[in-house]
Amino acid sequence: MWCSHDWNMGRGGGKTTLASYVYSEFSRDFVGCCFVENIREKSSKNGLEQLQGKILSDVLKPNQEQVGGVEEGKHMIKDRLCHRKVLIVLDDVDHLEQLEALAGSHDWFGEGSLVIITTRDEHLLNVHKVDLIHKVSLLNKDESMELFCKHAPWGDRRIEDYELLTLSEVFAEKLDNTATLHKSCVT
Missing domain, CATH: 3.40.50.300 (P-loop containing nucleotide triphosphate hydrolases)
Known part of the structure; x- marks a missing residue:
């Protein structure tokens, strides 16, 4: 091909x-x-x-x-x-x-x-x-969750919406801290 x-x-x-x-x-x-x-x-x-x-x-x-x-x-x-x-x-x-x-x-x-x-x-x-x-089409919510869980450190176990919300808050906090650190290093 x-x-x-x-x-x-x-x-x-x-x-x-x-x-x-x-x-x-x-x-x-x-x-x-x-x-x-x-x-x-x-x-x-x-x-x-x-x-x-x-x-x-x-x-x-x-x-x-x-x-x-x-x-x-x-x-x-x-x-x-x-x-x-x-x-x-x-x-x-x-x-x-x-x-x-x-x-x-x-x-x-x-x-x-x-x-x-x-x-x-x-x-x-x-x-x-x-x-x-x-x-190529975008994944729907369930397909996205399945893919995310497959590559997550806890394996194929499906996580609940409240767990995902907690994870997203942790990621957001880490990213905010990283952005703040990066900003302070640059300025």
């Missing part, structure tokens, strides 16, 4: 968390892997060349690849990864030029490769002609 993509949720909807889970579960099945987080911010701050270099460096370990320009980076990715089965996650993509620079077409990567793209914009996925679009 060439691409699987997640979209449909706004900020905080769990797209990155889901992509991270898939990455951690399946990365051992690939020759090389790379998880590029927060492309929206990093591409505007550091440029696409740095993100292209990250993909090359992560997949071709231990080589640290330097990319001189976006076009050079496109050729380097295609030439060096076209015979490798890779898993690449492109997180929080918001412009077509990002997709074109980081995962231009099917022939950039070897057979069996998987590119996962998280985005808030379904149009980008359609224009880029992806193979599979997976729409």
Whole structure:
């Protein structure tokens, strides 16, 4: 499969968390892997060349690849990864030029490769002609509680609403203290 993509949720909807889970579960099945987080911010701050270099460096370990320009980076990715089965996650993509620079077409990567793209914009996925679009929905209250309890330190035991309220008060108090401490350290 060439691409699987997640979209449909706004900020905080769990797209990155889901992509991270898939990455951690399946990365051992690939020759090389790379998880590029927060492309929206990093591409505007550091440029696409740095993100292209990250993909090359992560997949071709231990080589640290330097990319001189976006076009050079496109050729380097295609030439060096076209015979490798890779898993690449492109997180929080918001412009077509990002997709074109980081995962231009099917022939950039070897057979069996998987590119996962998280985005808030379904149009980008359609224009880029992806193979599979997976729409991710938000969890309802019960599903959220089940997931929370599964990863909580006390195990799968369901907690009652009053216990959750107590926990949230403790977290809020800790966060407030942390924010106060951080503020005093900065000023």
